[in-house]
Amino acid sequence: xxxxxxxxxLVLSVLIFLSMNIIAQDIVDVPTEINGEPLGAINKFIxxxxxxxxxxxxxxxxxxxxxxxxxxxxxxxxxxGYHLRLVGEEDPDPANPTAPAVIAPGIxxxxxxxxxxxxxxxxxxxxxxxxKGTSPTQVAVGRALSVLKDSVRIEIDNCHFDWVKWITxxxxxxxxxxxxxxxxxxxxxxxxxxxxxRGLNLHNNNADSVVMVNNTFYNINSFAFxxxxxxxxxxxxxxxxxxxxxxxxxxxxxxxxxxISNNIFYNAHSYGEAPSDLPGQDYDGQLFxxxxxxxxxxxxxxxxxxxxxxVNNNCWYYSQEVxxxxxxxxxxxxxxxxxxxxxxxxxxxxxxPGFVEENTLNEDPGFxxxxxSAALMTDWMSLKRSTGTTGYQWGPKGENDDIFGxxxxxxxxxxxxxxxxxxxxxDGGFPVGDLNxxxxxxxxxxxxxxDVESDNVINTVPKEYSLNQNYPNPFNxxxxxxxxxxxxxxxxxxxxxxxxxxxxxxxxxxxNAGAHKVNFNATxxxxxxxxxKLSAGNYTASKKMMxxx
Numbered sequence: 001x002x003x004x005x006x007x008x009x010l011v012l013s014v015l016i017f018l019s020m021n022i023i024a025q026d027i028v029d030v031p032t033e034i035n036g037e038p039l040g041a042i043n044k045f046i047x048x049x050x051x052x053x054x055x056x057x058x059x060x061x062x063x064x065x066x067x068x069x070x071x072x073x074x075x076x077x078x079x080x081g082y083h084l085r086l087v088g089e090e091d092p093d094p095a096n097p098t099a100p101a102v103i104a105p106g107i108x109x110x111x112x113x114x115x116x117x118x119x120x121x122x123x124x125x126x127x128x129x130x131x132k133g134t135s136p137t138q139v140a141v142g143r144a145l146s147v148l149k150d151s152v153r154i155e156i157d158n159c160h161f162d163w164v165k166w167i168t169x170x171x172x173x174x175x176x177x178x179x180x181x182x183x184x185x186x187x188x189x190x191x192x193x194x195x196x197x198r199g200l201n202l203h204n205n206n207a208d209s210v211v212m213v214n215n216t217f218y219n220i221n222s223f224a225f226x227x228x229x230x231x232x233x234x235x236x237x238x239x240x241x242x243x244x245x246x247x248x249x250x251x252x253x254x255x256x257x258x259x260i261s262n263n264i265f266y267n268a269h270s271y272g273e274a275p276s277d278l279p280g281q282d283y284d285g286q287l288f289x290x291x292x293x294x295x296x297x298x299x300x301x302x303x304x305x306x307x308x309x310x311v312n313n314n315c316w317y318y319s320q321e322v323x324x325x326x327x328x329x330x331x332x333x334x335x336x337x338x339x340x341x342x343x344x345x346x347x348x349x350x351x352x353p354g355f356v357e358e359n360t361l362n363e364d365p366g367f368x369x370x371x372x373s374a375a376l377m378t379d380w381m382s383l384k385r386s387t388g389t390t391g392y393q394w395g396p397k398g399e400n401d402d403i404f405g406x407x408x409x410x411x412x413x414x415x416x417x418x419x420x421x422x423x424x425x426x427d428g429g430f431p432v433g434d435l436n437x438x439x440x441x442x443x444x445x446x447x448x449x450x451d452v453e454s455d456n457v458i459n460t461v462p463k464e465y466s467l468n469q470n471y472p473n474p475f476n477x478x479x480x481x482x483x484x485x486x487x488x489x490x491x492x493x494x495x496x497x498x499x500x501x502x503x504x505x506x507x508x509x510x511x512n513a514g515a516h517k518v519n520f521n522a523t524x525x526x527x528x529x530x531x532x533k534l535s536a537g538n539y540t541a542s543k544k545m546m547x548x549x
Contacts, residue, residue, distance in 0.1 A: 039106040040074030065101035072106030088128030099408040104132035121149040133164035142166035187395035188220040197221025209234040219395040227252025241433035253294040262426035264433035265316040272332040286339040308354035308546040315361040325378040369413040465539035474546035489536040
């Protein structure tokens with residue numbers, strides 16, 4: 001039986017289509033040229049779609065870009081005060097793929113090109129677009145998208161970002177809701193320094209929510225996500241694949257309500273740390289670590305015991321190239337999964353009752369084809385460590401051996417062998433990392449998220465009893481609790497408050513062997529930390545969850 005989608009399910013690509021299909025009758029095709037001139041045609045067409053008095057002709061209009069076409073901007077494509085809906089055509093034949101619509105900086109008459117692709121001052125829904133971060137003369141832009149208006153909702157789905165040299169998506173606004181799903185951040189690199197070449201950046205601005213699910217970050221200098229000192233009410237980093245990042249994958253140390261689960265961190269934070277490097281001097285002299293959490297400050301409005309942070313089913317690994325690079329520099333230490341401070345916070349239940357870290361794997365995924373990028377990255381890092389300067393972007397180039405050319409489909413393959421334990425290590429028995437590398441499994445996963453009352457969605461019988469972390473967590477007011485049974489069992493699933501008082505019986509009865517999910521509705525309960533307990537046969541287990549209303 002179908003049930004209402006949970007918050008987590010809403011971040012799927014169907015969320016993007018929901019806002020579009022309501023107004024699907026008003027779709028206009030954007031021309032690549034106006035009066036025979038390609039430069040700036042997209043700017044003129046979309047920004048100029050107004051009445052004589054300056055209002056939008058239709059603020060709900062969908063602007064569609066043609067697959068295989070390139071749209072050259074003459075300055076940032078800017079939206080102000082309306083919901084921009086910008087969509088590239090779907091691929092009509094995935095078996096014979098056609099390159100997506102491309103937005104790229106064009107060459108102006110004076111030989112210059114724009115340093116920013118888009119400025120967003122309103123809600124935005126962007127889908128199926130390849131943002132090329134370089135002009136035909138191979139001059140890279142500093143930023144792809146810049147969000148400059150408070151309290152907006154930004155949905156970016158199935159987009160590619162390539163060769164941006166500073167920040168791919170920069171948010172210089174507060175109280176935003178950011179959803180980035182099924183996107184590919186590729187060759188995001190600065191030629192001179194490891195601290196630029198970032199994915200999503202909150203510029204010291206607080207946010208309502210940040211959700212990043214099923215994305216790949218491949219060959220980037222710096223952070224997949226940078227929150228700096230931002231306060232984020234809800235943060236979710238789920239089913240992402242990070243391959244070859246020079247600096248910290250997540251540069252945000254003060255999560256108060258966060259899920260970091262089912263990700264691959266391969267060669268993440270490969271630069272390592274020397275005594276002279278930051279943030280070693282800023283964080284108790286400890287190495288930063290791939291997962292780094294610090295104590296909150298008083299202005300964040302939350303105490304340590306109220307924080308809820310779930311880190312589970314993640315894989316981290318350093319290839320031999322990175323290990324050899326670290327060994328070659330005596331003063332450089334390889335990054336741990338967590339430093340001592342962070343490990344303490346996840347192991348001290350009395351002080352941090354809402355912190356959970358489980359099922360962390362240190363294993364080589366065995367990607368089917370990651371090309372030679374690790375060697376290119378370590379060569380760049382070695383030069384930077386040795387001489388203090390580099391001056392080039394290290395990722396593999398595209399067609400015609402330049403960074404503007406595109407090879408489609410993209411040549412790398414970040415799927416991995418099905419014999420790997422990672423193939424079934426994520427929640428629900430799905431592969432760890434970006435599920436777009438496993439299309440069949442992604443389709444099963446989407447069904448698994450929405451069919452919360454269906455049993456045995458995974459075809460293999462579990463080898464042992466287990467109770468999984470609920471999704472979403474924190475939740476309001478519904479969440480999904482899943483568990484595995486190796487044999488037919490009498491099952492009782494109950495919920496207790498923090499005082500140990502039973503507040504709900506979610507299920508009581510017999511279940512067959514297999515993977516099971518049940519929906520828990522906490523409409524009648526107040527906000528707070530709760531404990532759910534599974535009893536099945538001789539097996540018992542319990543976990544914490546947070547209800548936030």
